[in-house]
Amino acid sequence: MTDDAEHWWQALLANDEATVCEAVNTAFSDSPAAGCAVGVDGAVLSVVVRQQELDSMPGQTPGLTPAGRPTLKNLTKRDRVLWWLTSMGSNIVATLKEGFATAPGITAIDRAILTRLPDTQRLGFVAYGRWTRQAIESTPWREPEDALRFQDIGQDVACSVTTTASGNLSSSIKSLETSRVPGFQELLDHAQDEPGAGEPSLADLDVTLGAGTPPDDRAPLTDSYRIKPFVEWKQETSAGPPPVPVTPPALPASLIPGQALVLPEDAWQGLRAAFSFAGADADLTLFLTGEDGRVAADKDFVFYNQPCSADGAARLLGKRQEGSFFVERATIHLAVLPERVRRVAIAINMDVDTGLNCGALTHAALHMDYVTGAAWAFQPSANPEIRAMIVAELYRHTVDGLPAWKLRALGQGWADGLDGLTRAYGVDVE
DSSP: OOHHHHHHHHHHHTTOHHHHHHHHHHHHTTOSSEEEEEEEETTEEEEEEEOOOGGGSOSEEEEEOTTSOEEEEEOOHHHHHHHHHHHHHHHHHHHHHHHHHHOTTOOEEEEEEEEEOTTTOSEEEEEEEEEEHHHHHTSOOOSGGGGGGHHHHSEEEEESOOBOTTSOBOSOOOOOOGGGSTTHHHHHHTOOOSSOSSSOOTTTHHHHHHTSOOSTTOOOOOOTTOOOOHHHHHHHHHHSOOOOOOOOOOOOEEEOTTOEEEOOGGGGGOEEEEEEEESSOEEEEEEEEOTTSSBSSGGGEEBTTBOBOTTSSEEEEEEEEETTEEEEEEEEOGGGSOTTOOEEEEEEEEOTTTTOOGGGOEEEEEEEEOTTSOEEEEOOOOOTTOSEEEEEEEEEEEETTEEEEEEEEEEEEETTTHHHHHHHTTOOOO
């Protein structure tokens, strides 16, 4: 290694601001996500990312007619927002991983995301937060839905796409309040929002996101994500080797009331829960409790008005219709739960305004899985005498002298609904 190279490497390891920003921005230059490193404070890197606007997302998706013919179906506004949010999460995760891979001395990245707002067509901040190297490297990223985990594993994360009181994603994207973070407004005030200003601008980053070509007449980038025309794809596949058969995923193991099992350690990093149902409306709720079975504070009560625990380890992802069913999803990161949390109760309660009971639910089932392994399903009985129930619980245990987490199917309920459910776990609902 030459003296110059050794000097550069030592400066990179020491988190020299100019060296780190130059190296990271060089790494970002061939990425579909338009990001820019803007500063280093100790071992924390600051990055601004330009996210494509909502109006650039497709308005239709492939589907089938009742007769089975291919067609295009119009996306609802919420579906487009979910698609846009997943795209933003993917860009955040990709640039975080690239930043950590490029700068070995950086332990955390502060990130702010800008986009052109649909209503005003002006730039605004739509997400920000801090993500540590450990959180990014210990989280599996394999499925498109994993991109939404950026909200679960970050610190002080704010996002303009929120969950409504009914459990659905909001259908609008509004700018976050810039006064909450020092320097945001100044950065926004000095941002060049129009192309052709004589120097690279935030508006020029649209070119990178759209056409795959950076500003200033540089060489075009290779777009690994370009959608190939059908004729091109057909020619490539017909000339190539036969496709490798894909093994279908294993069916989830069915649980019966009272059945318990030890969760694999891989599941601790990101357990996914999905409660599906029809016939009536119900809400998913999580209680993070101590040994006494009661929450220590309101922050350990996760419901539609507070969809995330204080440490981000438990989060409701919203409710949406999928075919003839409604599905409400949640993620639970057991590995990052504080030691004081000994159990996590997964509960459902009927909509209090309807006066209906659990007997009105049809096809109700809780599905749980994790990215790299097994899946489980539990179908609680449709009991007409209860209005809220604990469907399942997760609890700490010891196996062969080592700490473990177990999953138990329950299906036990309360006749007085949400009031009885929350009272049992030490929550006062006004």
